[in-house]
Amino acid sequence: MTPLISRPVAGLAGEAAVPGDKSISHRSLMVGALAVGETTVRGLLEGDDVLRTGAALRALGAEVAREEGGVWRIRGRGVGGLSEPASVLDLGNSGTAARLLAGILATHPFTSFLTGDASLNRRPMSRVTRPLSQMGARFVSREGGRLPMAVIGAAEPVPITFELPVASAQVKSAILLAGLNTPGVTRVIEPQPTRDHSEIMLRHFGVTVAVEELAGGGRAISLTGEAEISGRSIQVPGDPSSAAFPLVAALIVPGSRITIRGVGVNRLRAGLYECLAEMGARLSFANRREEGGEAVADIVAEAGPLRGIEVPPERAPRMIDEYPVLAVAAAFAQGTTRMTGLAELRVKESDRLAATAQSLAACGVEVEEGEDWLVVKGREGEVAGGADIASRMDHRIAMSFLVLGTAARRPVRIDDASFIDTSFPGFARLMNALGADIAEDRRP
Ligand code: S3P
Numbered sequence: 015m016t017p018l019i020s021r022p023v024a025g026l027a028g029e030a031a032v033p034g035d036k037s038i039s040h041r042s043l044m045v046g047a048l049a050v051g052e053t054t055v056r057g058l059l060e061g062d063d064v065l066r067t068g069a070a071l072r073a074l075g076a077e078v079a080r081e082e083g084g085v086w087r088i089r090g091r092g093v094g095g096l097s098e099p100a101s102v103l104d105l106g107n108s109g110t111a112a113r114l115l116a117g118i119l120a121t122h123p124f125t126s127f128l129t130g131d132a133s134l135n136r137r138p139m140s141r142v143t144r145p146l147s148q149m150g151a152r153f154v155s156r157e158g159g160r161l162p163m164a165v166i167g168a169a170e171p172v173p174i175t176f177e178l179p180v181a182s183a184q185v186k187s188a189i190l191l192a193g194l195n196t197p198g199v200t201r202v203i204e205p206q207p208t209r210d211h212s213e214i215m216l217r218h219f220g221v222t223v224a225v226e227e228l229a230g231g232g233r234a235i236s237l238t239g240e241a242e243i244s245g246r247s248i249q250v251p252g253d254p255s256s257a258a259f260p261l262v263a264a265l266i267v268p269g270s271r272i273t274i275r276g277v278g279v280n281r282l283r284a285g286l287y288e289c290l291a292e293m294g295a296r297l298s299f300a301n302r303r304e305e306g307g308e309a310v311a312d313i314v315a316e317a318g319p320l321r322g323i324e325v326p327p328e329r330a331p332r333m334i335d336e337y338p339v340l341a342v343a344a345a346f347a348q349g350t351t352r353m354t355g356l357a358e359l360r361v362k363e364s365d366r367l368a369a370t371a372q373s374l375a376a377c378g379v380e381v382e383e384g385e386d387w388l389v390v391k392g393r394e395g396e397v398a399g400g401a402d403i404a405s406r407m408d409h410r411i412a413m414s415f416l417v418l419g420t421a422a423r424r425p426v427r428i429d430d431a432s433f434i435d436t437s438f439p440g441f442a443r444l445m446n447a448l449g450a451d452i453a454e455d456r457r458p
Pocket of ligand 1: 036
């Protein structure tokens, strides 16, 4: 347990770069392990979630090593070339690691066992095991399709066309990664577009990925399997989901102005930034560029008044990880913010809808919570704080409420901030360098 306390500060200033994108980091290691030859990754997120993926791939026979200067070098085994692991693969807190690896393992003809921590072992896996079973894999899981789970990979996988019942980039990616080692065309139909990092990464490695825009805004993504892919060099952009924390802090602490350099600004991740712009936030994007097919920019945030907005449900896939921190921004706004279409928040690292609503209420903010919606009554910059918040093994809940503490009347304490290291190692240090006051707090 690492309790942290965030005290109110006068203003944030300066420039920083956040750690690498979590989604892209997982994918760079996984696709690198399936390529022939050497892949080098710069800017990899060295958070526990991604390190778990690295360790799992090593157990499956790939060489994954960090070299001096922070460059990661992967010697892949080729598509279908991984080998049976000697022991259980423990994926810690990471849903992305568990679901994407389930996809890869589904078309390798051996048995492997996946497990995770108490949070991951509560999360639903049937969303991936259902389509992967249609491809020929078999799974033995706990009640309700939960980890620990055995994956018995298909020796003769068959390609499928699968329409996603929930908007999930993890499910899409699991199927596409399974499809890599399947003869014929594997096709995923997503009624609402989700983050396309797998498509971009696979293309970067030379796989032909066809994307068809469908009437009504959906997409059909297909690839032809049994592709030969060879190693590449990858630069991982800063994670927009991590950049969100210092940027929102700068928007709500009066007198602040900060720049976060080199942030990924893929438009399928940009929902939070769309919301903040509608709220009247002073946000600007400079030095726009492209790295490895991903859009990147420097983001400048300046404090100023915010107003409440209606967040439409169709925006959810573009900002699924950002609702807790958006709700914090909304607490400081003038007027009410209504967010709908939030059902997926209930099955993240914690029940994020309940965690956000209860933690805001503890900080003196009026909220209403429904099955899949949240209403936050903005307090025009006057948020009490002064609460002890349970992190619930959820990094984003911990960081969101430490951000709230920077701008509240009284400090906010998080009972266990250790999970922040899953996605944002160095969070408190980076925030403090910009002027926050976040410190360990060992009082009972
Ligand atoms: C991710 C997809 C999202 C997101 C998660 C990372 C990915 O999950 O919440 O943090 O890397 O594909 P879902 O696919 O469950 O929406």
